[in-house]
Amino acid sequence: MQPSETIGTEETRPAVVGLVVVYCKGLAMGAADAVPGVSGGTIAFITGIYERLIRAVTSLDPSVILLVPSLRRQRGRQEFVAELQRMDVPFLMAVGTGMVTAVAILARLVQFALSALPGPTFAFFFGLIGASAVALFERGWVYQSGPAVAALVGFSAAFLVAGETATGTFPHSFPVIFGAGVLAISGMVLPGISGAFILLLLGQYDYMTTTLNEFIDEFIAVLQGSSPDAFLDAALTVxxxxxxxxxxxxxxxxxxxxxxxxxxxATLAFLVSLMLGALRYPAIQVTETTSAWTVPRVAALFAALVAGLGAVLLLDYYTEDFGYEADA
Incomplete structure (x- = not known):
């Protein structure tokens, strides 16, 4: 008889089928995190795996490596597998694989959109980010000193950073890329904040999507017998x-x-206001990449903006409520 597990709902499924379902949810999370505005954490919340994801991440224990030498014995292998199951590693691998798959696929699409239609693409991003911030914003924060101050700090910081990003102040150096990775992962565990949004704010979004595509292309080329030099350059950045x-x-x-x-x-007010302040960046990009404000181009920008707004508002409608409650 095949083991079963519960994935986010009361429904019990065979373990393999459950992991396939989790993989598909990881696909949805990766698709969200690949586009600035919608958080993978939001998708995890909607699909019912958010709390399990947080528990699994916080249960990871590096000391499991100490069991590796005992893998030569059957008892050691059983203990190792039991420990991985206790930390819910199969679940994390299914989610992670789904996310990586989606990001790898969408990175190419986003790179093409930024190259062929930069104005409408950034208008779409503006709609996504703006609608996400509005959907999560609570008017009560304005009337409480702590959240109000946090909101002001978040908005001001993002507004200034977005201006620096637009002028190309942030280089594509390894320390900056490392720091971007540190911050971007927050989008996986937080409903409302997108990892791609953080990369966009730091001026690394277009660069990293391009690098990821190069990494995939050069890896395939190496398998076909090409020189590994270009692959190694892209791989180092990744x-x-x-x-x-x-x-x-x-x-x-x-x-x-x-x-x-x-x-x-206060934390939520800071995070949401961060998104509002960051709207400066896509707004600048829209104006700089639109050479002539003709009726067809304005219509295209407006359509892209509405599409971004509609996507998030539709998602918010079916999400109902993130369950954010006031501090005790």
Missing amino acids: VVFVSGALIGLFTIAFAVRAALERYRM
């Missing part, structure tokens, strides 16, 4: 980013989670 993401998973994500538990309203 490794630096992923290393930052892993560090962020055990630092920034935990810190934000602790902040949400202790100062929930």
